[in-house]
Amino acid sequence: MTRPLAVFDVDGTLVDSRASIHAACGAAARRLGLPEPSYDRVRQIVGLELTKALHVLEPQLTQAELADYVAGFRQWFLDQYEAGHEEPLFDGAVDHLRRLKRDGWRLAIATGQNRRGVARNLARDGWADLFLSSHCAEDGPGKPDPAMLIAAMRACDACPATTVMIGDTAHDHAMAANAGVPAYGVGWGFHTAEEQLAAGARLVATTFSDLDAALDAFASGAAGPARVESLAASA
Structure with missing residues (x-):
């Protein structure tokens, strides 16, 4: 070969990144007043493109709400990286x-x-x-x-x-x-x-x-x- x-x-x-992705989904959900998703729900959507993944997680969201959800997820990670966090x-x-x-x-x-x-x-x-x-x-x-x-x-x-x-x-x-x-x-x-x-x-x-x-x-x-x-x- x-x-x-x-x-x-x-x-x-x-x-x-298991804990980080779950935490980011929870922070983004709180920002929209949504219940924090369980880890078991979050783990199923990891690997998909982010907007698609969060739509699968919360399919009832409007396009504007979904955009806010994506922004909240990304902001959580940006805040963590600015604070010096790096996934092991x-x-x-x-x-x-x-x-x-x-x-x-x-x-x-x-x-x-x-x-x-x-x-x-x-x-x-x-x-x-x-x-x-x-x-x-x-x-x-x-x-x-x-x-x-x-x-x-x-x-x-x-x-x-x-x-x-x-x-x-x-x-x-x-x-x-x-x-x-x-x-x-x-x-x-x-x-x-x-x-x-x-x-x-x-x-x-x-x-x-x-x-x-x-x-x-x-x-x-x-x-x-x-x-x-x-x-x-x-x-």
């Missing part, structure tokens, strides 16, 4: 990325964040040197449309047979399916292993070591069947 391409989601896959990386994420890069993998990002969020993450120490390209919902149709993943393959001179999508939500895996790309899930983010497998993930890794092994198998040409049992189920 030629040099493979690993396309990574960000929130819930590399960056632990999941333990092992950077070592995993560096190992893949060292082994000859091409790396890219496909995220529901906007371009400002992508730039903020690429400013993390060493990140800009890891990824060949980055793609976000602001560039065009968001997940589960395949546009971001297709753009990543084009930018990295890859094809579906040499590409794998790594994410933590059904939206990631639906995007991969729409692009004809295999999808590998991770079990530490927003969606459960069962939700990810139902959306087409070939496996759901429970640790970065599990993900390393799965990607090594993919790189050697042993990507496995169309779907296998979650690694979480056998842990």
Whole structure:
């Protein structure tokens, strides 16, 4: 197999933004006098383009109210960043990325964040040197449309047979399916292993070591069947 391409989601896959995204949704809801949404409701919409995600969360809002909801969500994050807050990386994420890069993998990002969020993450120490390209919902149709993943393959001179999508939500895996790309899930983010497998993930890794092994198998040409049992189920 030629040099493979690993396309990574960000929130819930590399960056632990679970508490922050829930808090931002709650702050935006309070601003409109809405009940604060539960974490279980919020986690379902993570990965979608923001306006679409918040519309799914609160479908009764008018367009003007939805715009206010989006503005409140963004303002919460801006306030946090101005105060010096940064979402933590999941333990092992950077070592995993560096190992893949060292082994000859091409790396890219496909995220529901906007371009400002992508730039903020690429400013993390060493990140800009890891990824060949980055793609976000602001560039065009968001997940589960395949546009971001297709753009990543084009930018990295890859094809579906040499590409794998790594994410933590059904939206990631639906995007991969729409692009004809295999999808590998991770079990530490927003969606459960069962939700990810139902959306087409070939496996759901429970640790970065599990993900390393799965990607090594993919790189050697042993990507496995169309779907296998979650690694979480056998842990």
